[in-house]
Amino acid sequence: MNKLYYVCKYTPIELLEALGADCANLNEMPEGFECADQIAHPNICGFGKAVIEQVMSGQVKELVLVNCCDTIRSVYDILAESGKLDFLYMLDMLRSTGECSRERTVAQLHGLAKAYSEYRGTTFDREAFFKAFRPNPKCKGPYISILGARMGAELYDMVQKCMPYPVENDSCVNNRSVGEMLPPEDADFDGLMEWYAAELLRQLPCMRMMDNTGRRQLYNNPNLKGIIYHTVKFCDFYSFEYAQVKRDATVPLLKIESDYTLQSSGQLLTRLQAFAESIAVDWQEGTEKKMGKGYFAGIDSGSTSTDVVILDKDKNIVTGIILPTGAGAAAGAERALEEALQDAGLERGDIDAMVTTGYGRTAISEGDRSITEITCHAKGAHFLDPSVRTVIDIGGQDSKVIRLDENGAVVNFVMNDKCAAGTGRFLEMMARTMEMSLDEMSKAGLKYKEDITISSMCTVFAESEVVSLIAQNKATDDIVHGLNKAVASKTAALAKRVGGEERYMMTGGVSKNQSLVKTLEEKLGTTLVVNDKAQLCGALGAALFAMDMVERA
Amino acid sequence: MSIVDVFGEYVDKLCDKDPQKARVLLRTGWQYQDLKFKFMPDRRLLPADRYLARLMMDTMLKPLKAPEQTAIVSIFTPAELLQEVGLSPYNAEGFSCYLSASKVERSCLQQAENTGIAETLCSYHKTFLGAAQRGLLPKPRCIVYTSLMCDANLLTFRALSQLYDVPLFAIDVPLQQNEENVQYVAKQLRDLAAFLEKHTGKKVDEDSLRARLETSKRTLEKFRQFQMARADRYIPEDLVSPLYCGMTNNLLLGTPQEEKYVDMLLHDVQSAPAKKGKHIYWMHTIPFWSEAVQKELLFNENSQIVGCELSQVNEPDFDPSSPYEALAHRMVYHALNGSVTRRIDAGIRHAKEAGADGVVWFDHWGCKHTMGGAQLAKHKFEEAGLPLLILDGDGCDRSHGGEGQTSTRLGAFLEMLNGDKL
Numbered sequence: 001m002n003k004l005y006y007v008c009k010y011t012p013i014e015l016l017e018a019l020g021a022d023c024a025n026l027n028e029m030p031e032g033f034e035c036a037d038q039i040a041h042p043n044i045c046g047f048g049k050a051v052i053e054q055v056m057s058g059q060v061k062e063l064v065l066v067n068c069c070d071t072i073r074s075v076y077d078i079l080a081e082s083g084k085l086d087f088l089y090m091l092d093m094l095r096s097t098g099e100c101s102r103e104r105t106v107a108q109l110h111g112l113a114k115a116y117s118e119y120r121g122t123t124f125d126r127e128a129f130f131k132a133f134r135p136n137p138k139c140k141g142p143y144i145s146i147l148g149a150r151m152g153a154e155l156y157d158m159v160q161k162c163m164p165y166p167v168e169n170d171s172c173v174n175n176r177s178v179g180e181m182l183p184p185e186d187a188d189f190d191g192l193m194e195w196y197a198a199e200l201l202r203q204l205p206c207m208r209m210m211d212n213t214g215r216r217q218l219y220n221n222p223n224l225k226g227i228i229y230h231t232v233k234f235c236d237f238y239s240f241e242y243a244q245v246k247r248d249a250t251v252p253l254l255k256i257e258s259d260y261t262l263q264s265s266g267q268l269l270t271r272l273q274a275f276a277e278s279i280a281v282d283w284q285e286g287t288e289k290k291m292g293k294g295y296f297a298g299i300d301s302g303s304t305s306t307d308v309v310i311l312d313k314d315k316n317i318v319t320g321i322i323l324p325t326g327a328g329a330a331a332g333a334e335r336a337l338e339e340a341l342q343d344a345g346l347e348r349g350d351i352d353a354m355v356t357t358g359y360g361r362t363a364i365s366e367g368d369r370s371i372t373e374i375t376c377h378a379k380g381a382h383f384l385d386p387s388v389r390t391v392i393d394i395g396g397q398d399s400k401v402i403r404l405d406e407n408g409a410v411v412n413f414v415m416n417d418k419c420a421a422g423t424g425r426f427l428e429m430m431a432r433t434m435e436m437s438l439d440e441m442s443k444a445g446l447k448y449k450e451d452i453t454i455s456s457m458c459t460v461f462a463e464s465e466v467v468s469l470i471a472q473n474k475a476t477d478d479i480v481h482g483l484n485k486a487v488a489s490k491t492a493a494l495a496k497r498v499g500g501e502e503r504y505m506m507t508g509g510v511s512k513n514q515s516l517v518k519t520l521e522e523k524l525g526t527t528l529v530v531n532d533k534a535q536l537c538g539a540l541g542a543a544l545f546a547m548d549m550v551e552r553a
Numbered sequence: 554m555s556i557v558d559v560f561g562e563y564v565d566k567l568c569d570k571d572p573q574k575a576r577v578l579l580r581t582g583w584q585y586q587d588l589k590f591k592f593m594p595d596r597r598l599l600p601a602d603r604y605l606a607r608l609m610m611d612t613m614l615k616p617l618k619a620p621e622q623t624a625i626v627s628i629f630t631p632a633e634l635l636q637e638v639g640l641s642p643y644n645a646e647g648f649s650c651y652l653s654a655s656k657v658e659r660s661c662l663q664q665a666e667n668t669g670i671a672e673t674l675c676s677y678h679k680t681f682l683g684a685a686q687r688g689l690l691p692k693p694r695c696i697v698y699t700s701l702m703c704d705a706n707l708l709t710f711r712a713l714s715q716l717y718d719v720p721l722f723a724i725d726v727p728l729q730q731n732e733e734n735v736q737y738v739a740k741q742l743r744d745l746a747a748f749l750e751k752h753t754g755k756k757v758d759e760d761s762l763r764a765r766l767e768t769s770k771r772t773l774e775k776f777r778q779f780q781m782a783r784a785d786r787y788i789p790e791d792l793v794s795p796l797y798c799g800m801t802n803n804l805l806l807g808t809p810q811e812e813k814y815v816d817m818l819l820h821d822v823q824s825a826p827a828k829k830g831k832h833i834y835w836m837h838t839i840p841f842w843s844e845a846v847q848k849e850l851l852f853n854e855n856s857q858i859v860g861c862e863l864s865q866v867n868e869p870d871f872d873p874s875s876p877y878e879a880l881a882h883r884m885v886y887h888a889l890n891g892s893v894t895r896r897i898d899a900g901i902r903h904a905k906e907a908g909a910d911g912v913v914w915f916d917h918w919g920c921k922h923t924m925g926g927a928q929l930a931k932h933k934f935e936e937a938g939l940p941l942l943i944l945d946g947d948g949c950d951r952s953h954g955g956e957g958q959t960s961t962r963l964g965a966f967l968e969m970l971n972g973d974k975l
Binding site for chain 2: 095
């Protein structure tokens with residue numbers, strides 16, 4: 001028998017089960033959106049596209065939608081036209097919960113019941129209806145809550161594995177609460193539908209409802225230890241709530257965004273792990289090491305370069321090495337470590353403990369533990385300058401802003417989206433377009449005369465804007481300044497989002513770019529601390545963590 | 554740097570220091586523009602469209618001059634009830650257009666994004682919200698919006714009501730077209746009348762409302778006559794007049810000014826020369842700022858816009874004698890409500906009436922409904938014999954432009970339509 005899929009918590013699942021349906025939440029993340037991009041548009045919500053993919057691949061034959069949002073409305077139009085489904089229905093759910101709205105919902109329930117029983121040739125089974133009401137079990141002790149837009153099953157699994165507490169999925173369709181109450185025994189079908197409509201509308205409102213003040217209870221639970229606020233690219237509803245939660249919530253908060261593909265979930269691992277590190281007190285315990293010769297190494301395996309720092313027992317930097325990562329993270333790390341050891345005149349056995357960080361951290365088998373670059377950057381920056389409260393790290397493939405407390409622990413952090421705009425890669429690509437080295441670029445923007453604005457945020461479009469500026473014979477210095485401004489405003493926006501505070505330190509390879517640093521300082525209205533060890537900050541933090549492992553033993 | 558660039562930059566900088574002063578500067582700039590429309594109108598336009606430019610500018614200036622006599626509204630909020638209690642429309646989409654034309658949109662967009670608002674939200678909504686957050690826009694008497702057509706309405710207006718701490722009224726419009734839904738909306742409109750009476754101290758007079766709806770009905774009928782009359786005529790067109798009309802035919806519907814405008818159109822079309830070049834019907838908003846679009850369609854005898862969907866979303870098939878039901882009927886049967894095929898069918902009908910040779914379906918950034926229906930539209934318009942170009946862009950935010958792409962796509966489409974004359 002085919003499963004009947006639904007996408008929204010306002011779907012009358014119990015009614016459909018009473019009509020013989022086997023209901024399931026459609027929540028898988030596809031590999032990509034090849035088909036949906038073609039028959040819909042790339043710039044609609046990823047979940048909507050995931051629904052199209054599943055239907056077009058033939059996996060879904062029965063689907064009940066709700067007019068949740070503009071994307072789902074379009075998905076309905078497209079799927080109705082495709083003729084791929086045996087049963088497709090859209091409930092016209094109103095956005096207010098008043099008396100009139102309940103009456104209209106009752107009419108919708110009758111309409112759906114009629115359509116589905118005609119399709120299946122079944123009648124309403126009263127006993128099955130009563131049985132379908134099952135309460136949704138909730139966490140009893142401390143927990144982490146996922147809020148916001150719906151989260152795909154695969155990403156949810158990943159979150160559960162990373163977090164130090166049980167995870168409650170309170171996002172979108174998942175906080176459905178129908179089932180806590182049982183229908184009145186003595187009511188006839190019409191009476192049951194009256195009661196049921198009220199029960200559906202009584203749920204915690206979703207963001208599309210006109211009055212959604214009740215949602216505050218989602219983040220006011222005393223057992224709540226942290227919030228992972230999830231948004232889906234091109235779903236705008238939840239960014240509004242995020243803006244509010246960010247203001248009002250009193251527990252640690254992580255914002256992540258996915259486009260509902262499997263690829264996007266992989267990229268989120270670093271953020272999730274860093275968040276887990278910041279909320280769990282006991283994560284640093286684990287492998288304990290004995291003090292040997294008193295040397296500690298940190299390896300930061302980034303997308304562009306692999307950095308190694310070796311510290312002695314007095315926290316002096318014995319050596320700091322920066323090498324291009326090359327094709328493989330593991331091989332790159334091996335090479336960099338060897339070079340560092342050679343530079344310091346040490347052997348592998350002299351290193352008491354080693355911590356790996358950066359994108360390639362888990363690919364390296366050498367280390368004693370791996371810690372995200374966010375936590376390591378904070379530690380490293382604090383070591384270099386204890387007055388620093390905000391670290392801006394613009395790396396090759398992403399940029400981050402990290403806020404730290406007076407002990408160097410992460411308070412909050414944000415990272416750029418998947419897009420390359422505002423990262424080191426963006427500048428590299430532009431330097432290539434302008435046929436100059438990064439070094440030349442670093443100085444060029446300092447001497448600008450005309451204040452050019454590059455308006456495109458997209459790297460590809462910005463490149464074509466640069467090409468046309470070159471064609472207009474605009475001075476190189478002016479164009480570079482325009483590019484710096486584009487990166488600086490993206491970064492300043494991140495800093496504002498995380499609530500950046502004085503003093504600011506800039507780390508990562510891009511901190512060597514003098515003209516960008518200057519533009520960013522202007523945008524932020526403050527000065528940036530740029531340490532000569534800025535590029536080694538992540539590796540330094542890792543080495544300090546390695547030292548902590550031993551000192552505690 | 555152009556005057557507008559300098560103006561925009563001044564307003565922007567001043568807004569960071571003193572939003573009140575920035576608002577005065579903005580008002581002064583727009584008043585100057587209003588005077589220019591009065592004394593130095595663009596003579597290339599029809600007299601009717603010159604009148605329209607001023608009408609629109611006056612509408613935009615009212616909230617800056619006397620905000621307490623205005624209500625922030627979404628574009629499809631029925632205007633007649635507000636007129637009854639003497640409130641002028643303070644329209645989010647329209648304001649964002651004018652802020653963009655004054656080149657202050659970027660910092661407003663950035664402000665909204667800094668608070669965590671998604672960069673994928675419609676830029677009209679985001680610009681308005683950002684401008685309000687920066688203190689550039691004054692506080693209205695109240696806010697009235699409808700869920701019709703666009704999710705962003707549900708978000709932006711709620712956020713604005715919190716920001717300004719003013720009363721909010723939402724009209725929920727169901728998707729399906731039936732009498733029960735008309736009654737559901739009519740009930741809400743009666744509640745809206747009571748809400749407006751409470752917050753303005755003025756009475757909604759039913760006879761007067763009936764008369765307004767009769768004006769609206771006549772205006773829509775005459776506008777349709779004009780659109781049909783232009784099918785074999787050449788009317789010089791810029792990029793903003795069709796867009797203005799898309800605004801006034803919603804926001805000012807029921808006013809004698811809007812009726813005067815369509816009367817002028819009907820008068821002007823009689824002396825218009827015979828058709829020249831290709832007629833383009835435009836679906837959704839128009840990126841008036843885009844040089845690539847200007848190059849092809851601004852006062853161009855080879856191709857002109859002959860209508861914008863937004864000016865033809867309401868059909869005159871309502872009965873003014875029951876005014877609340879009439880307004881409710883208009884909203885439930887609105888061309889952009891329900892399945893996208895209703896929207897496409899209306900577009901095909903209107904494009905054919907205006908003698909269109911081709912249609913542009915403009916995927917305005919952030920408009921999920923328009924983007925989601927794009928491929929269906931392509932198929933159905935072309936089945937009806939109307940070539941359709943899907944054009945991605947942004948009506949308001951220059952950073953989503955991609956001017957090179959716009960130029961190539963639009964240029965190639967027009968070349969294709971002109972295939973016989975290349």
